[in-house]
Amino acid sequence: MEYKKPMGVDIDLETGVIPGAKKLVRRLSDLKGYFQDEEAYAELLKENPVVYEVYAVEQEAKDGDLNFATTVLHPGKVGKEFFFTKGHYHSKADRAEIYYGIKGRGGMLLQTPEGRAEWIEMRPGTVVYVPPYWAHRTVNTGDEPFVFLAVYPADAGHDYGSIAEKGFSKLVVEENGEVRVVDNPKWKE
Numbered sequence: 001m002e003y004k005k006p007m008g009v010d011i012d013l014e015t016g017v018i019p020g021a022k023k024l025v026r027r028l029s030d031l032k033g034y035f036q037d038e039e040a041y042a043e044l045l046k047e048n049p050v051v052y053e054v055y056a057v058e059q060e061a062k063d064g065d066l067n068f069a070t071t072v073l074h075p076g077k078v079g080k081e082f083f084f085t086k087g088h089y090h091s092k093a094d095r096a097e098i099y100y101g102i103k104g105r106g107g108m109l110l111q112t113p114e115g116r117a118e119w120i121e122m123r124p125g126t127v128v129y130v131p132p133y134w135a136h137r138t139v140n141t142g143d144e145p146f147v148f149l150a151v152y153p154a155d156a157g158h159d160y161g162s163i164a165e166k167g168f169s170k171l172v173v174e175e176n177g178e179v180r181v182v183d184n185p186k187w188k189e
């Protein structure tokens, strides 16, 4: 039996960086079609800001192993909608996941394949359990970077398709200076 070597790494709790991790950057241009307000999207696209960065430590996609990653989700809005991660189901849909809030303010939108949505607020110290079969997207509702850790089965995979096409049944927007979770007018089952 070949045993893997255990490891410990220190997340920089200010920046969210995991030393030695694989870095992925998603700019606004990577989120084409995701936001409601197409005019506001086109306007902000001139700057094409970084929406989020992911620092991932991933293993071979085998049953029983675990990956972990931090995400630094920047503050911002497209029209009334707060910046968010793409959101996905797992390719192996029954795989669960754990998130842990490190810095900043935000929350997670979760959704069943039938479109039943849940919103869970996150702050530093919040643990979110993502049950099997739920799509999940994080949203930065604050004015500083929202940093969190995710731990997920190495064989979970990412299924972006249906969220990229249809989005979530709820939107997280700012209205009169308040964070509101409202129905997505374009949602169709």
Ligand SMILES: O=P(O)(O)OC[C@H]1O[C@](O)(CO)[C@@H](O)[C@@H]1O
Residues within 6 Å of the ligand: 054, 056, 069, 070, 071, 085, 086, 087, 088, 097, 136, 137, 149, 150, 152, 158
């Ligand atoms: O994969 P998305 O939806 O762009 O969101 C990024 C975050 O979600 C994860 O894919 C885990 O669910 C992480 O890699 C990262 O924390």
Ligand SMILES: [Fe+2]
Residues within 6 Å of the ligand: 088, 089, 090, 097, 136, 152
């Ligand atoms: Fe996930």
